[in-house]
Amino acid sequence: MSSRSTTGRRQRGLLPALLLAVLPVGVAPETWAADVLHPYEAASTGYFREQDTLPGSYHLYQTEQAGRFWGLGPGGSEVRRASFSSDAHVDVLGYTGRTCVSCHETERHSLHSSRGNVSCVQCHRGEPIAGIHHYYSPMNPIRRHAYVCAKCHQGASASFATYVIHEPPPLADSTRDEFALFHYAVWFMVILAVGIFAIFLPYVALWGMRELGGWARAKKSAGGPHDD
């Protein structure tokens, strides 16, 4: 932080100012908890519903999320038993002295780590690391937005916290079950992009050759290409 220039600081001040100018005023008004239409679209009110405090109630949220948009959202991945534990690594042999990614290799790269240099424990917290579904865990979906996301993303809502940090590879077969809309949307874009080039690249290559041929013939017969 300290190494950044004053220009950087000035620019950081510019964005909120611009946002204030661009966005409608009062986008997130103070609302009575009872008037909140849907827990996922609402900004966190700080109030919890009855089931929020019950052990195992996470599945209400999972079902709710997975069922939205015709079940095309995330939530299809398998849930591990250890994710309900207060110490997810209690059974792991030779646990001490290892790094997280020595076992969780596939979780090494996410935008948060590669772009923001956020470390594992900044979200998953210190020892003992609770499973993300343990009902006291800060990572539990019922409070993840407030206890984890909002540390950096001020005003993060429960909906915001459904963003998938450890994104599955979008084109992989397994992602079809884990996060269907993500899988289909990215496939659609890839086919669109590849399709455009599959048509245009050979097309313009042949076209160029044709013009080159015509140009050479014109040069031979008329003594030179047109003067332009």
Add this chain to the structure above:
Amino acid sequence: MTEHVRRFTPTQMLFHLGLIITFMILSVTGLAWMFIETAWGRLLASPFGGYQGALQVHKITGLVLLAGFAAHILYTLTRVTWKGFPKSLFGPDTLVFQWRDVKDFVRHLGWIVGLVKAPEFDRWSWWQKFDYWAVWWGLIIVGVTGLMLYNPVLSSQFMPGWMLNIALWVHRIEALLAMAHIFTIHFFIEHWRPRAFPFSATMFEGSNSLETMREEHPAWIARLEAEGRLDDALVQPAPLPLRILFFSTGYALIGLGVFLLVFAIINVGLLTLRL
């Protein structure tokens, strides 16, 4: 110097120029952000004060481009001949795709492989119409996803947060498609194919030589002549200093595009982003 035929109005040239400037800034800052893990990405980000600055410039430039797009839509509405609408949309001067373009495409393909005579294009060839509408479709895709990503905390109040996973990938792929298309296909067709080589200044000058237009858009010139409107459409070519400016600026931008494309391809293996 041969006479020129006017092809674009100053407003249209201004829209294209604005598009070039915003597109290039968005390309540099967007690739800087996408490749920030690599030395090349950090190099691209350095003029903006690093990755945070690059991202902010990207967002603000994106808003400017969307504002320009909105202005262009309004402009388009003023150019529509409302008398006789919607039939008026299908004249030879409009950019709306018509049955004729399908026939031209097939004929052009036939000419490329040496089967038939080249099609006689009217004012717009099919690829010019394609390039025009590709900007609409591309801007709608990157614009909507870009606005979703602009303020994730705000946008996740109106949709599930996981929609941003989708928005980010769609934004990336559409942006890569747009850049790769402009930096290869568009540059090739407009500047590098033998007839246009080394540089076509039509979009910057607003006109091109009558001779070239007779070759490339014979039906248009014939129509102007038949209607007696050709003389009104003739203009003087731009003076030499201006043409030098068009050429040098144009090639600086073409060079920047090719640089971005080549280095993006070279560095793509170093990214941890995986499809």
